[in-house]
Amino acid sequence: xxxxxxxxxxxxxxxxxxxxxxxxxxxxxxxxxxxxxxxxxxxxxxxxxxxxxxxxxxxxxxxxxxxxxxxxxxxxxxxxxxxxxxxxxxxxxxxxxxxxxxxxxxxxxxxxxxxxxxxxxxxxxxxxxxxxxxxxxxxxxxxxxxxxxxxxxxxxxxxxxxxxxxxxxxxxxxxxxxxxxxxxxxxxxxxxxxxxxxxxxxxxxxxxxxxxxxxxxxxxxxxxxxxxxxxxxxxxxxxxxxxxxxxxxxxxxxxxxxxxxxxxxxxxxxxxxxxxxxxxxxxxxxxxxxxxxxxxxxxxxxxxxxxxxxxxxxxxxxxxxxxxxxxxxxxxxxxxxx
Ligand code: MRU
Numbered sequence: 403x404x405x406x407x408x409x410x411x412x413x414x415x416x417x418x419x420x421x422x423x424x425x426x427x428x429x430x431x432x433x434x435x436x437x438x439x440x441x442x443x444x445x446x447x448x449x450x451x452x453x454x455x456x457x458x459x460x461x462x463x464x465x466x467x468x469x470x471x472x473x474x475x476x477x478x479x480x481x482x483x484x485x486x487x488x489x490x491x492x493x494x495x496x497x498x499x500x501x502x503x504x505x506x507x508x509x510x511x512x513x514x515x516x517x518x519x520x521x522x523x524x525x526x527x528x529x530x531x532x533x534x535x536x537x538x539x540x541x542x543x544x545x546x547x548x549x550x551x552x553x554x555x556x557x558x559x560x561x562x563x564x565x566x567x568x569x570x571x572x573x574x575x576x577x578x579x580x581x582x583x584x585x586x587x588x589x590x591x592x593x594x595x596x597x598x599x600x601x602x603x604x605x606x607x608x609x610x611x612x613x614x615x616x617x618x619x620x621x622x623x624x625x626x627x628x629x630x631x632x633x634x635x636x637x638x639x640x641x642x643x644x645x646x647x648x649x650x651x652x653x654x655x656x657x658x659x660x661x662x663x664x665x666x667x668x669x670x671x672x673x674x675x676x677x678x679x680x681x682x683x684x685x686x687x688x689x690x691x692x693x694x695x696x697x698x699x700x701x702x703x704x705x706x707x708x709x710x711x712x713x714x715x716x717x718x719x720x721x722x723x724x725x726x727x728x729x730x731x732x733x734x735x736x737x738x739x740x
Contacts, residue, residue: 410555410598413452413460415520418471420464422452425556429597440469440483447490447497450588454557455631455667456526459496462487463519466504470512480508480515492679493640493708494631495669526559529664529722530566537567537627537662537720538574545571545624548581548614551642552594553629553662563629563662565598567720572604580606581623583614585642587687587705611644615651625658627720633661633668637713637730638675643706649715661711662720665739675710683707 411434413422419436420443427433435451437443443465446452452461469483484501491497500522507518541547547568551557554565561569571578580599585591592608599606609617617623626648630639639645639661652659672678685703689695697703719726719734726733 410560410601412454412457412556412559413464414523415464415467415516420461420468422446422461423556424451425453425594426451428556429593437465438468440465440472440486443468444486444490447487453588453590454552454554455494455496455629456530456558456563456664457556458491458494459500459666460519460523460526460559462490462497463500463504463522464516466501467512467516467519470515475511477508481505491681493681494667495672496631496664496666499666523559526664526666527561529666530558530561530563531570532722533563533662533664533720534561534566534570536722536725537660538570538576540625540658540660540718540720540725541567541571541576541578542624544577546579546581546622548583548618548623548626548648549595550583550591550611550614550626550628550645550648551585552590552598554595554598556594556598557629562598563664563720564627565595567627567660567662568599568604569602572602578604580604581614581617582606582608583611583644583648584608585644586611587691590642614644614648618648618651618655618657621655623652623657625660626652627660627662630661630663630667631708632672632678633663633719634672634674634678635668635670635731635734636674637716637719637728637734638678639663639711639713639716639719640675640678640680640708641711643709646709646711646715649711653715658717659711659715660718660720661716664722668721668734670734670738675712678708678710680709681707
């Protein structure tokens, strides 16, 4: 059942269950969890068994399909399941996009809803491939690319957004070296990006987040490519906390800063970054590392999971319909797929 070359199966349907690779235990263990209850799917999204904006959307779509099966197509039960899923994580607009799309088919029964979820998954993989092709054109024949968080196969249906650009550039024969920020506190870069790229044989070096600006200033980095959880219509982008700092450093040293995003991540109803809800995650992610407390007891902690990079710092957006350059609002309106 090979769906795509990277062969990472993030979220898929098997038999009567949604299956997800458990991203909390990677890279030490490749564990696939099966879910047959929409409440479990909601918990899996909240607890980051599955994470990454497009993957969250796919998982939610399968969650709605599960609710339809559980309730034998009962519309009230399915819409309650939609509300539950929508309450899991606030920033990734793909979650709400996927739920709204599923709601359009709410009257069509369990089988149709499962088919719709499967379609969302397959479209996401195809969109990542298309983004990859457009993005690869921006990559020099030999390039060192810095990325933050994980915007790879694990964050999508497959192939990835930012890592999809890298995979496509490598597939075209370009010599790419990747610098992956470790991405405190959940360590998506150290654990997930490093795992994905290593298994694909792509040259990857992990650096502490605090090293990124210095490496950019040293001239070692040719371009930055990241994913995003929501693009506002003016081109402001919300992504994993720390992205803004990387964008500032890239801007200061005239290093191109690209953001790869499928159209399901672009929120034309959101005027700018100030309107993007930023998730605050549990303090335990900061107070503890691998189960070990590292802070003194009683010290307050903040754990904003995302930040907003203003559009002035974004060189271009890479979408499945092409590369979008400033002025973003006009160009997004012009290029928006029908
Ligand atoms: O908290 P996470 O791991 O869900 O955050 C994910 C990111 O910030 C990714 O960069 C973003 O979702 C783009 S994924 C293609």
